[in-house]
Amino acid sequence: MSKPDIAPPPLRNDCFALPAGVNWTPVDEALALLKDRLTVVTGVETVPLMQAAGRILAADVSAKRSNPPQPNTAVDGYGFSGPAPDGPCVLPLVEGRAAAGVPFSGDVPRGHAVRVLTGAALPEGVDTVILEEDVTLDQGHIAFRGPLKQGANTRKAGEDVTEGALALPAGRRLTPADLALLSAVGVAEISARKALRVGILSTGDELVEPGDTAGPGQIYDANRPMLLSLVRRIGFDAVDLGCAADDRAALKLHLDQAAQQVDVILTSGGASAGDEDHVSALLSEAGAMQEWRIALKPGRPLALGMWNHTPVFGLPGNPVAAMVCTLIFAHPALSLMAGAGWQEPMGFDVPAAFEKRKKPGRREYLRARIREGRAEVFHSEGSGRISGLSWAEGLVEIQDGAREIKPGDPVRFIPYGSFGL
Ligand code: AMP
Ligand code: MG
Secondary structure (H helix, E strand, O other): OOOOOOOOOOOOOOOOOOOOOOOOEOHHHHHHHHHHHOOOOOOEEEEEHHHOOOOEEOOOEEOOOOEOOOOEEOOOEEEEOOOEEEEEEEEEEEEEEEEOOEOOOOOOOOOOEEEEOOOOEOOOOOOEEEEHHHOEEEOOEEEEEEEEOOOOOEEOOOOOEOOOOEEEOOOOEOOHHHHHHHHHOOOOEEEEEOOOEEEEEEEOOOEEOOOOOOOOOOEEOOHHHHHHHHHHHHOOEEEEEEEEOOOHHHHHHHHHHHHHHOOEEEEEOOOOOOOOOHHHHHHHHOOOEEEEOEOEEOOOOEEEEEEOOEEEEEEOOOHHHHHHHHHHHHHHHHHHHHOOOOOOOOOEEEEEOOOEEOOOOOEEEEEEEEEOOEEEEOOOOOOOOHHHHHHOOEEEEEOOOOOEEOOOOEEEEEEHHHHOO
16 A cells, blocks of 8 residues: 655744744732632641641631749759849758649748759749859858849749740641740630542543553553652642543533532643643533643643532642642642642752753743752652652752753752741
């Protein structure tokens, strides 16, 4: 059979330009839009403090009591009414002592001192403490060398937090330190947001489950285990929605069921405008689809839509792009929906250990890690190079306008930890 005489299309002058008539939305603009459009979707429940780690406060919490609740001593020593003048001081000791949790019940007359132990409430008539190391003790008296300021070695009532003051604001995701603070100010239970339920769905005829036998042309589903654990690590309730074939009816069924179960759906794959890109096709059919052509690498395409009132983030199929889009777009968006407010990842400037040229006009995220104080990047930018995601310990963010990075130039490194990973 003779081959038909067809010529390939000629190279176009603008073959390196962005597609004609397409507006590429800058990353910051896309983020601002998400921030503006999304709202909190989770309910509220009461949670005992002991179970509240990682939970999001649904309301401001104010201190039920001051911390410290009463003036107390910061050291082991002897308390008296200060200040002590310059020079030698000798004070008679009263009988008894004040210890943490066991207050001294009597009075300490002016010119007398009392034994005090760290954390003890200051007895009546005591406002100043001399360290035991600075004292000689003999015949029921202490001797030390002044001067000593009034209030020395003591903690004032409420010097940390005063009763009624705001201890932590609504939207705060509680850290271990927060639990210490809330407990100290007398809070035993909090009003928390219920966990945001995030459904994770993979799409593609080529995908097989880890552990199954992969035939020719098949690949293991890498996105689902990654995204499920990522969403859990960030602190949401991850729901495994399985894997949908490249079949519109099957995918529709998956989405219908998912929308009943979860607050938000993350799909991966099938988000472009190709023949087998059924996520974007279905969302378009439903009339609630925005294809976001974001000036971002890696990351295209991102399809955002509503399915039966449930937001769908149609992430790219390539695992690197899927992870970057999840961290950059889905993470702050999910945080907002969960009641934790819009979360910007914390990054810091470090010198580059690499060289790179890029097209101005788009944001780039490189798989990176810090070694010897400099950011090094993975040797390949290929968005199917999953090993690079694993090699990396964070992302280097290169600003839209940059053209060239030289070794030593400052670049912004965002550790995975900044995203809660
Ligand atoms: P798509 O956007 O569906 O065209 O997918 C883009 C690329 O990502 C293709 O090479 C897919 O095989 C690959 N891909 C899509 N989903 C996954 C997944 N869950 N795990 C690993 N690779 C995937
Ligand atoms: Mg696909």
